[in-house]
Amino acid sequence: MxxxxxxxxxxxxxxxxxxxxxxxxxxxxxxxxxxxxxxxxxxxxxxxxxxxxxxxxxxxxxxxxxxxxxxxxxxxxxxxxxxxxxxxxxxxxxxxxxxxxxxxxxxxxxxxxxxxxxxxxxxxxxxxxxxxxxxxxxxxxxNTYMPSIEKDLKKYRLDLESLYSKIFHEIALYLRNGDSDWDGKELVQAAEVIEKGKALAYQDVENHLNRRQNLYYLYFDMREQQFEIIERVLPKITALPVTISHSHHVGEFIEDLANHVHSGNTANTFISKLDDVKEEFSKMPLPTDHENFLAMAALYQFIEEMEQYLQIKRSFIGFKMKKKTAAKE
Structure with a gap:
């Protein structure tokens, strides 16, 4: 035994x-x-x-x-x-x-x-x-006594944010260098954390007779919607035929985003930064050949998807965050 x-x-x-x-x-x-x-x-x-x-x-x-x-x-x-x-x-x-x-x-x-x-x-x-x-x-x-699961929910939240940060770091690295040896394990781990987090948050809802939802459930649901976008945009990035100057601008934005993943509702800051990236795109010269055109089109689609990613975050009410995290995504 x-x-x-x-x-x-x-x-x-x-x-x-x-x-x-x-x-x-x-x-x-x-x-x-x-x-x-x-x-x-x-x-x-x-x-x-x-x-x-x-x-x-x-x-x-x-x-x-x-x-x-x-x-x-x-x-x-x-x-x-x-x-x-x-x-x-x-x-x-x-x-x-x-x-x-x-x-x-x-x-x-x-x-x-x-x-x-x-x-x-x-x-x-x-x-x-x-x-x-x-x-x-x-x-x-x-059954009126149910142990608190706040600690476990917070751990899942922090783990997921760390995984998202790692994923964005790898995307930024690929955009700047045009190559990466990333195995993508964080994608599998993120999917597992989302599933476990939502299940635990739903259990917390079930333990409150007068509550139909809680903030953690909304949070993991929001991250799940964002994860669908991440899975959708990765093929667009990895299929870039060439690395162009536009890639570096987008890479810098993604790197900045990777450094500021948290649960507060401050997505407006990054939507504004993404608008600046779009503005830079409009000022850059048009592609000179077919491969550059395909690369630029893929990057623009990626930007549009990332805007949707941030819009989803903006709709989330957000947890109360300390002042030092107020500038994060």
């Missing part, structure tokens, strides 16, 4: 503690089938608060529907295993059609209690109601 991989997470600990407390409360209340409170709690402890609330809602509705099936079939026909099987044949499609299939297991627990009692009474229904109240209630209570 590899003990280095053995780890007890906070959700595991919450599940064990919450389920045990639920069963103890059910025992204290002298409820029949008190051990089922343990199962009901385990089923409702989810990775996020919102999922936990949805799980409880789904299981309550499924259990109510299950009691209705029990009344019709057990009381109407017989308390027999074959009748129980008939209930499941009809019960499962009903839950699926109503989109409450997540509550199937907990509702079966309730059905088993009714089947075992061989009688549907108000006292039994009250017992099951208390079991659900204890199990589901404790699950919601322990």
């Amino acid at each position: 590899d003990f280095r991989r053995f780890r007890i997470g906070y959700r595991t600990l919450k599940t064990a503690v919450g389920a045990s407390i639920a069963m103890l409360i059910a025992m204290f209340l002298n409820l029949d089938y008190y051990s089922s409170a343990f199962i009901l709690t385990v089923l409702c402890i989810q990775p996020t608060k919102r999922k936990s609330v949805r799980a409880v809602y789904s299981r309550i509705i499924a259990s109510v529907i299950g009691v209705g099936f029990a009344f019709i079939f057990f009381e109407g026909i017989a308390y027999h295993p074959l009748v129980f099987g008939l209930i499941l044949i009809l019960f499962i499609p009903t839950l699926v059609s109503l989109r409450f299939q997540d509550g199937f297991v907990s509702s079966v627990v309730i059905l088993l209690h009714l089947f075992d009692a061989k009688e549907l009474t108000w006292s039994l229904l009250w017992n099951e109601t208390q079991l659900m109240a204890v199990g589901f209630g404790i699950a919601l209570l322990v």
Whole structure:
């Protein structure tokens, strides 16, 4: 056994503690089938608060529907295993059609209690109601604690900005020298960080019942849109037939951009600088041959794409940054 991989997470600990407390409360209340409170709690402890609330809602509705099936079939026909099987044949499609299939297991627990009692009474229904109240209630209570993921989100943000900076440095180097031994690994890493960052940011949204989005999710979504542009412009740069004087101007701009990648909303500065590059382009002599013409056209397309890149950044509200970073992209 590899003990280095053995780890007890906070959700595991919450599940064990919450389920045990639920069963103890059910025992204290002298409820029949008190051990089922343990199962009901385990089923409702989810990775996020919102999922936990949805799980409880789904299981309550499924259990109510299950009691209705029990009344019709057990009381109407017989308390027999074959009748129980008939209930499941009809019960499962009903839950699926109503989109409450997540509550199937907990509702079966309730059905088993009714089947075992061989009688549907108000006292039994009250017992099951208390079991659900204890199990589901404790699950919601322990799930109110969710560890902060702000530190992890910030790390993903900083890692991504470092990768973008490296990518732009390599693009600038290629524009100036016309050659590069870059293997492009930062592109793969950036895609992975974006995916992980968005997933974690969405989890944070799910842990706030009154929030539909957060700034980090918007940030990673914005960077994902920019990444699509980066992937689109790279072939335009690497396919330049020749290095022309225009390349150096664009390279200087990209180098400047690479040195100032951060999460504040200051893209206007670089849009203004990009306008200056366009102005320089208009003053430079026209290409003298076909290869120079193709190179200049590709560079102009690259500039247009980079303007879109900056426009996407400008639409982002931005994190509050310190004054010393106010001149960054």
